[in-house]
Amino acid sequence: MTARRDFPPLHEADLEADPFAQFAAWYALAAAEVPMADAMTLATVGADGGPDARMVLLKGHGPDGFRFFTNYGSVKAGQIDAYPRGALILYWRELERQVRARGPIERLPAADSDAYFATRARESRIGAWASPQSRPLADRADLDRRVAEVRERFEGVGEVPRPEFWGGFVLRPETIEFWQGQQARLHDRFRYSREDGSAWRIQRLGP
Numbered sequence: 001m002t003a004r005r006d007f008p009p010l011h012e013a014d015l016e017a018d019p020f021a022q023f024a025a026w027y028a029l030a031a032a033e034v035p036m037a038d039a040m041t042l043a044t045v046g047a048d049g050g051p052d053a054r055m056v057l058l059k060g061h062g063p064d065g066f067r068f069f070t071n072y073g074s075v076k077a078g079q080i081d082a083y084p085r086g087a088l089i090l091y092w093r094e095l096e097r098q099v100r101a102r103g104p105i106e107r108l109p110a111a112d113s114d115a116y117f118a119t120r121a122r123e124s125r126i127g128a129w130a131s132p133q134s135r136p137l138a139d140r141a142d143l144d145r146r147v148a149e150v151r152e153r154f155e156g157v158g159e160v161p162r163p164e165f166w167g168g169f170v171l172r173p174e175t176i177e178f179w180q181g182q183q184a185r186l187h188d189r190f191r192y193s194r195e196d197g198s199a200w201r202i203q204r205l206g207p
């Protein structure tokens, strides 16, 4: 096992006043140093009132929030439609960093989903059409048959269009927390929070 790396402490004076600028700086380093820096846990509220969670990929971040894409017929999308709030976590082990965000979630405009879908490889677009995400399949052959049907349907079609049942969401954070691991579990934690578009407030939290 390699020795544990020591990471510089995080001081409030080093933080950006805007958490999205802070996130952009951390994400740029993570994207350069950490495999799958874009993998994040998305937590939503289930129909039974209990939490649910799964991994999704971060596909954009900025002042409006954190964006991800999925099947609008999936369990997660149904949960978001019913209770449009959630939480995200990114963990970058190689940097001993964690980012957490909570807030309302909205669907992205169709044009944004179209723009992202257009960047996907043809096979991924076919997969989006073919997979009845979160619904039962008889067996693997059932999935393979659906894929074959979609391939046939779009044979000779240059650009596979985005299915209406597939698109993006944005989580608009009300709180964002930056966590930097330190020795002896005395980690540095800073939470940004704001109410109704007011200025962001930064607080250090106990680890």
Ligand SMILES: Cc1cc2nc3c(=O)[nH]c(=O)nc-3n(C[C@H](O)[C@H](O)[C@H](O)COP(=O)(O)O)c2cc1C
Binding pocket: 039, 053, 054, 055, 056, 057, 058, 068, 069, 070, 071, 074, 075, 076, 077, 133, 134
């Ligand atoms: C690393 C990783 C990244 C994933 N990214 C996505 C994604 O961006 N969108 C998506 O719909 N599912 C993604 N998945 C699959 C989801 O975790 C999940 O299985 C699927 O979306 C169905 O979730 P649901 O039934 O809660 O809706 C990813 C899984 C892993 C392990």
